[in-house]
Amino acid sequence: MFHREGQKIIITTFFIVCAAVLLSQFYIDTVWIRFGLQIIALVLLILILQFFRNPKRKVPKNFDEILAPVDGKVVVIEEVEENEYFKDKRIQVSIFMSPINVHVTRYPVSGSIKYSKYHPGKYLVAWHPKSSTDNERTTVVVRTPKFGDILYRQIAGAMARRIINYAEEGESVQQGDDAGFIKFGSRVDLLLPLDCAVTVKLNQKVVGAKTCIATVVDKDEEAEITY
Structure with missing residues (x-):
């Protein structure tokens, strides 16, 4: 399909x-x-x-997991300052898509769209450190029952010249559903709460709507680790 x-x-x-x-x-x-x-x-x-292939994927809804929004390879896992929406520190997980990957963007979580904005910009290569802030991009925030607000950002690359974003503020969305498309090579960033547990590693290949990127940290486990 x-x-x-x-x-x-x-x-x-x-x-x-x-x-x-x-x-x-x-x-x-x-x-x-x-x-x-x-x-x-x-x-x-x-x-x-x-x-332009669009494989159908059945997604059992799971409020305790954040799923990969796209197919690709994890190229960044780091703590960053997010200055557009949260204006505080977040865990950034970035997934790079080569031209041979499926380029459908899927909602990583279920919830309601609180923020959706398009930003015109440059077309630096997708793995460039400044591509998250300087390139053409869209920023979408989904409010969830377990994680609070989760932000994902579609970023154009050197070859990507059109970002398609279906998210509209106020609508309810389901984990794994079609959220958009990026044409010809790009990257997607996830900005996650500091207290979630990232379950992927650098250079790991992930599958959209299949691979778990992060989970809720059990408070009892967190206390055991702390003390």
């Missing part, structure tokens, strides 16, 4: 590829050139289909 954001591109590419194959068949006599152009056209179509 393919994401709705790719429908126009897929249809356009399909007709271009069909035209290229037919025209080359009738107007190019040199066999190796004809076959070469046809193979390139078909590979282009396969790449477009692969990029």
